Amino acid sequence: MKRWIGPLVAMVVCGIAAHFAVLHFTPGLIMDRTLSALKDRGIAEHAFTTPLRITPQTQAVVRTSPDLFYSLCRYDLSEEGSELSITMAEWPGYQSLSFFDADTNNFATIRGTGEAKNAYLITKRHPVGEDSHKILSPTSRGVVLIRRLAPTQELFDAAKEASVNDSCEWKAG
């Protein structure tokens, strides 16, 4: 019996380590797969991609709402000093600009109902300008998402027209 004490301890230690490793890495793995899937579906890096209206046939991400217009921009700020300049164009109804890191955290959201909003995304702290929001991304990769309330085809088409003035521009350091 005594000879099994060591293996038993190894089992407990490995079990605890595996348990927390799975919890730690799974969100990042899922996000990584999602970023790849979005790339495969034509979602651009450093540009907002004009979306199709969410239907059972076009859904790319789980639990998307058919009542919202979603415009996505993938980003990669791994080059030192690089930043992302984002503009969410004016829209008369509800709209928001939300930021998700590579671990799935929604680390910032800016609401812009009835008005345009600008933001800058960085990976190191910079002084905040007077007319801009500089947001620190916890990871170098992630997704920026614009949501606009557009529950009808007519509103969706109007949101699509408004999105012509959205931008997601990468700038070298």
Place this chain on the structure above:
Amino acid sequence: MLKRLLRYGFGAVLGILVGGASALYLAGLWPGTEPLDFGNIEVDGWRSDFNIGSEAADPYTRTRVARHGLLGLAKSEAVYFTRTTDSSGEPLREACEYRLSGGAMPAEWWSITLYDADSKLPMNEDAALSVDATGVSGNSEDWSALISPKRPQQETYWISSRNAGTFDLTLRLYVPIRALLDAPEDTLKPPVVERLSCEGEAP
């Protein structure tokens, strides 16, 4: 010596398997588990976790949300409630018809959307995937909708469950009022899901 190594190896492999599987089970990702029966808030059968989207979420919630609610917003912008059963506690399924009824909600905008067991919109072309505040604006204080696999002849509001199998409903509340975040049980009067009939059962 070899036997001793084998014993340690066996213990380590067993530990890794049990540890990994238990993490997936507790996060609701193991096949057969109920991934949506989670959260620290329940209001009349609608469940939510206000830590969705935030770094404050525990690792189990983050893992579950990564699989079943990716790109969800933090609570200051939106909260999400989900229910998998009707008002009598039976699982929601395509073979039955339900009446969904409710009133005004404590948020700027709300919607209720039907998702299948894979957290996807059901694969049909009925263009009846949800009801929302703008759609019921004329009756926002007292509205009802039919959930059914067939288009109803008389109902104004309809959510199609065609090809949904076993499904759930997600209530989105955008720009929730502060009181909802502070005391959801006292503030939210969520919609009621009443089962009307099921295929093969006497009405």
